[in-house]
Amino acid sequence: MKRHRYAAVGTGGRIPMFIDPISDTYRHCSELVGLCDSSETRRRWHQQRLCSAYNTAPVADYGVEDFDRMLQETKPDTVIVCVPDHLHHEFIVRSLDFGADVICEKPLTTDADKFAEIDQAVRRTGRSVRTTFNYRWAPGASQVRQLIADGAIGTVKHVDFDYMLNTSHGADYFRRWHSYKALSGGLFVHKCTHHFDLINWWIDSIPETVFAMGALAFYGRDNAIARGQEALTRYARYTGIPESEGDPFRMNLEGDPTLKGLYRDAEDDSGYIRDENVFRSGIDIEDSLSATIRYRSGVIASYSLNAYCPAEGFRVSISGDAGRIEYFERHAAHIITGDKDIKFEPTASRGATLSLQRLFEDAQDVPVHMPEGGHGGADPLIQEQMFSDQPPAENLGRNAGHEQGAASLLVGAAGNRSIATGQPIHITDLYPLSPKSKHLSELI
Ligand SMILES: NC(=O)c1ccc[n+]([C@@H]2O[C@H](COP(=O)([O-])OP(=O)(O)OC[C@H]3O[C@@H](n4cnc5c(N)ncnc54)[C@H](O)[C@@H]3O)[C@@H](O)[C@H]2O)c1
Structure with a gap:
């Protein structure tokens, strides 16, 4: 049986929801063929995790500049879009124009103009986009x-x-x-x-x-100061800052292997700081x-x-x-x-x-x-609808x-x-x- 081919863009915190069931429960009918992310560290972290958790072969991985090359080389039937929200429409439209269907994390996009681009691409190509309202x-x-x-x-x-x-x-x-x-x-x-x-x-x-x-x-900074909590605003982030010890909003990226592997170790190649101070200016x-x-x-x-x-x-x-x-x-x-x-x-x-x-x-x-x-048990049910070759009949209109x-x-x-x-x-x-x-x- 030909397995359904999936490629994914955006390999951050949420992507296991998709690439794990493809590599595990539904591997008899699904196949992960490509991973794309602007951070090499993050996409390789998931790559290695999948290989060791499910004993799968390594999957081709691509930088963001090579997204279209990924489509050409791996020929996915469906592209999973899991990047920050304002970028969803770009990857949806490029995937539809390539000839693939799309599964997109919520929100589908961030405003009406971006939605118009998605709607036009669906009409132009006749392909489909699923919004994952789990x-x-x-x-x-x-x-x-x-x-x-x-x-x-x-x-x-x-x-x-x-x-x-x-x-x-x-x-x-x-x-x-x-x-x-x-x-x-x-x-x-x-x-x-x-x-x-x-x-x-x-x-x-x-x-x-x-x-x-x-x-x-x-x-935000102004609200903390107004409450008399100026001390909580003195550092730009929490990890590695001794002054932030005891701050109830502190997040320590080195205290958790997933946060460390996905974000702390990827700071140099992405510039993405996962633990910025919640009481900083500019929010x-x-x-x-x-x-x-x-x-x-x-x-x-x-x-x-x-x-x-x-x-x-x-x-x-x-x-x-x-x-x-x-x-x-x-x-x-x-x-x-x-x-x-x-x-x-x-x-x-x-x-x-x-x-x-x-x-x-x-x-x-x-x-x-x-x-x-x-x-609350929602994710396995929607995963079955997305990835099973025989999803159960759905009578509540949940797709x-x-x-x-x-x-x-x-x-x-x-x-x-x-x-x-x-x-x-x-x-x-x-x-x-x-x-x-x-x-x-x-x-x-
Ligand atoms: N349904 C839910 O309950 C749920 C839960 C969490 C997140 N989400 C959604 O999932 C999506 C991803 O969220 P997350 O928590 O994984 O975020 P994240 O910040 O952990 O991951 C985002 C990933 O996108 C990558 N990225 C950024 N710009 C890129 C670009 N131009 N090209 C390619 N990759 C790029 C980042 O390097 C990072 O790996 C968001 O749309 C979010 O709304 C949904």
Whole structure:
């Protein structure tokens, strides 16, 4: 049997989510044929890791200047794009024009102009782009989708979504490229794309209008000084700086073999400093965000994100004309990105609770079973869809193409525009995403 050929660009913290199952569980039907990254140290680190973990032969690896040569020489059927967010569109378009399909990490891209380039390339080539919205595959999120699809609360009218990032995971977005809007789109795009996608998919509707406010209220030099914590601002980074010992935001790249191999040892060839001070000047993304969103179906959603909470998780309430669902997840603290970047609190009762209350009835607790695996068991399920030669039938509409990717990133892009202008933003003014459609499931 001919195995499906995959090449990957961007071999940082997240790439094991893709290249490991290809090299292990799905090796009978999948084959990794090329790795590309601007850092030789990082791509070789993964290369050696794969060889020793799965006893595979070394894979051809390429610098970023040789991406097109990689396509020509390795002839992938699908390219996996896992570079920083503002670069996704470049590699997507070049891969589609070569004749390959694409699997792209979220967010699909960072703004409407870049999405236009992707959309045109899909139309020009007839190839496909998958957006990897792994949160859809988490058991609790899937149960919420199923309850709504079954009509448990009637027709949805309102959503209230409150996301908490803690001072460990939340702080991590302020240490490196994510902390610059031009590179990540800010948390409204980089992080909230997951949450906007969950709302879009749960209620099966396309967002129409966004009014948002945001602020950098905790991280950054000025906020630390205003709180009387000037001492935390005195060093540019943490690793190797004795003065930073005892700083609760300290990250030590030499204290963890993955962080050392991937980032500390690659500083000379990439200039990428993974542990910059979260209280430095120049950070231009928000850590406190609120948005009101109206959907084409008439649903109104209220959303907030806070990146400096003592605990991490989210709370969502969805009200319909026949009842209400309340869902809560509490996540454990962690730092390292990659395929396990959300861990749930170990006890089921603290990890996730789901409650269904129909109008004029008592609330019922619905048990949520959290299996093993990255993102509460979501990652193995989406990996099976991506890489298996016989993926199980999918009846919840959890696979997302480039248009569904856009439906969520455009909420964040509209939120950014709303913060900048102080005005509500009509998403179709940013990009006319299938203007006659109402349901998310009508989009690819
Ligand atoms: N779905 C999820 O839960 C999840 C979790 C983490 C990250 N992600 C996404 O995965 C992607 C990668 O994130 P990460 O955490 O691995 O980041 P990272 O910074 O660890 O890795 C990015 C890699 O891209 C490389 N790179 C930078 N510029 C490049 C260029 N021009 N050409 C080629 N390579 C280049 C860097 O050298 C680095 O190896 C991002 O889009 C992020 O949003 C998704």
